Amino acid sequence: MTDLEYYGDSSKHGEYQYTLLTDLITDYMMSRDSDDYTSNVPRHKVLYQAKRALRELYSDIASSIKAIELDLSPTLNVILPPDFVKYVRISWLDPNGHLHPMAMDNGISTADEYLQDNEYGILFDNDGYVLEGDKSKSLSENDRSSMGSYDILHDGYTPNKDNSNTYPNGKFKVDTSEGLIKFNSTAEYKSIVLEYISDGLYERPDAEADTTLKIHKFAETAVLDYIYYHLIKNRRNTPANEKMRARKEYYNSKRQAKRRITPLTKENLLQVFKSDSKFIK
Amino acid sequence: MIDLVKSTVLTILNKENNGYITPTEFNMLANNVQYEIYRDYFESINRDTVRDNRGFSSSGYGNLPFKERQRITKFATASSITKSNGVFSLPSNLYFIEQDGVTTASNKVVEEVERSSMAYLQGSSAAPTTAHPVYESMGDSISVLPSTVESINLRYLRKPLKPNWTYMSVGGDPLFNISDNSYQDFELHASEFSNIVNRMLVYFGINLREAQIVQVAEGLKDTQKLKENN
Numbered sequence: 001m002t003d004l005e006y007y008g009d010s011s012k013h014g015e016y017q018y019t020l021l022t023d024l025i026t027d028y029m030m031s032r033d034s035d036d037y038t039s040n041v042p043r044h045k046v047l048y049q050a051k052r053a054l055r056e057l058y059s060d061i062a063s064s065i066k067a068i069e070l071d072l073s074p075t076l077n078v079i080l081p082p083d084f085v086k087y088v089r090i091s092w093l094d095p096n097g098h099l100h101p102m103a104m105d106n107g108i109s110t111a112d113e114y115l116q117d118n119e120y121g122i123l124f125d126n127d128g129y130v131l132e133g134d135k136s137k138s139l140s141e142n143d144r145s146s147m148g149s150y151d152i153l154h155d156g157y158t159p160n161k162d163n164s165n166t167y168p169n170g171k172f173k174v175d176t177s178e179g180l181i182k183f184n185s186t187a188e189y190k191s192i193v194l195e196y197i198s199d200g201l202y203e204r205p206d207a208e209a210d211t212t213l214k215i216h217k218f219a220e221t222a223v224l225d226y227i228y229y230h231l232i233k234n235r236r237n238t239p240a241n242e243k244m245r246a247r248k249e250y251y252n253s254k255r256q257a258k259r260r261i262t263p264l265t266k267e268n269l270l271q272v273f274k275s276d277s278k279f280i281k
Numbered sequence: 282m283i284d285l286v287k288s289t290v291l292t293i294l295n296k297e298n299n300g301y302i303t304p305t306e307f308n309m310l311a312n313n314v315q316y317e318i319y320r321d322y323f324e325s326i327n328r329d330t331v332r333d334n335r336g337f338s339s340s341g342y343g344n345l346p347f348k349e350r351q352r353i354t355k356f357a358t359a360s361s362i363t364k365s366n367g368v369f370s371l372p373s374n375l376y377f378i379e380q381d382g383v384t385t386a387s388n389k390v391v392e393e394v395e396r397s398s399m400a401y402l403q404g405s406s407a408a409p410t411t412a413h414p415v416y417e418s419m420g421d422s423i424s425v426l427p428s429t430v431e432s433i434n435l436r437y438l439r440k441p442l443k444p445n446w447t448y449m450s451v452g453g454d455p456l457f458n459i460s461d462n463s464y465q466d467f468e469l470h471a472s473e474f475s476n477i478v479n480r481m482l483v484y485f486g487i488n489l490r491e492a493q494i495v496q497v498a499e500g501l502k503d504t505q506k507l508k509e510n511n
Contacts, residue, residue, distance in 0.1 A: 022412050029381075029390075033334075034333075034334060035331075042392060042393075043392045044394065044402055044405075044409075044415065045407070047407040047413055048407035051406050201406075208410070208411055208412065209410035209412065210410045211411075211412050
């Protein structure tokens with residue numbers, strides 16, 4: 001690919017830092033020796049372990065955080081993105097483009113609501129299944145309101161207030177069973193920025209399967225070591241010391257990959273230490 | 282090579298004293314011996330590779346797996362096959378499909394999967410895709426998944442052609458005729474000459490009911506095997 005082609009195709013920008021899963025599989029299959037412990041392992045088993053490796057390493061070391069911006073609907077719910085695995089930070093966005101991180105409130109109930117009659121008996125449908133209420137109402141009006149938020153300028157100094165229950169930027173709860181993020185009214189009519197991590201295995205439905213999966217080049221060795229270790233670890237004829245060696249090698253390459261991808265540099269430290277001299281009023 | 286083999290065999294048999302071999306008998310046994318030796322290649326290369334992995338093989342002229350590969354690849358060939366009725370019909374001269382020898386038009390390896398694993402595989406996270414297609418064998422054809430694959434390239438080992446010592450009758454005696462259209466030499470590697478002769482002697486000894494010939498030929502075969510295994 002020429003430089004002209006690279007700059008002209010936005011889908012290629014930054015691609016060089018990644019290795020495709022398909023290339024990793026091909027490399028692994030090619031590099032096996034005839035006396036390798038995995039020499040006769042079929043490709044689909046290598047592929048399976050490679051996908052597990054991506055899932056395992058993506059959140060640990062790849063640190064690839066995705067972010068999407070959405071306008072919050074009046075229902076105060078946001079549907080989780082299709083490749084959502086875990087949120088990193090959820091904020092609302094002010095007109096100046098600044099993020100206001102919101103807090104997770106585990107006190108909000110997202111339990112399934114079983115319908116009951118006057119005698120507190122559980123109601124069933126004609127097929128014998130329990131009737132359930134509308135779960136979206138489980139976020140109580142109190143929770144949906146801005147109650148719980150706290151602003152010292154408006155509320156004044158209240159020394160006995162438990163600040164662990166205050167949410168100046170609003171609060172939310174991730175309802176994994178329903179696939180929703182529920183917000184309180186602090187964020188009503190605001191734009192929400194959802195930062196989250198995926199597992200590296202999500203592919204757009206229109207993409208050719210397995211061809212867009214990729215991982216950072218620094219994590220390539222860790223993926224290959226993961227594949228090897230997990231292919232031999234349950235084999236009866238592989239000596240225990242080889243399994244131990246492979247395990248150690250994998251953990252070491254994972255550590256190296258993490259250090260290379262997210263290095264701790266002098267500049268990072270200096271930036272953090274700048275806050276050390278900040279005068280607190 | 283075939284005429285030299287025949288002459289050598291007849292010389293050892295000393296046909297005047299041990300009986301007569303017709304060209305038809307010779308050709309039939311030659312075909313059998315050729316298949317026998319060909320089949321043994323796969324065990325030999327496995328044995329040599331294991332020895333190589335243990336460090337009992339040297340490089341250069343002592344590289345046994347390399348030599349064995351040369352013997353086998355005399356039968357290597359390739360073919361392109363298009364899907365018909367949902368499957369790919371295998372060539373009639375197929376002996377063995379090579380490992381990773383099936384590829385798609387876009388050069389993706391189509392992996393062989395055991396039939397018993399296919400059902401689980403299709404439901405797994407490693408399910409067949411265009412990037413990682415698989416196939417299962419069914420009789421004389423193979424079925425490739427995903428079904429979007431329409432053509433494949435096949436690398437395989439073909440069956441050896443049947444040796445045919447052709448002749449013309451001169452004064453009632455068969456005289457070797459290399460110009461005959463049906464002439465076919467042994468297809469085995471030149472290094473197999475003595476192996477072919479020894480094996481043919483065993484069969485001719487049995488054919489002629491000559492225990493002595495069988496015994497000597499078996500002895501020669503065993504000596505050869507012993508050499509290979511040491």
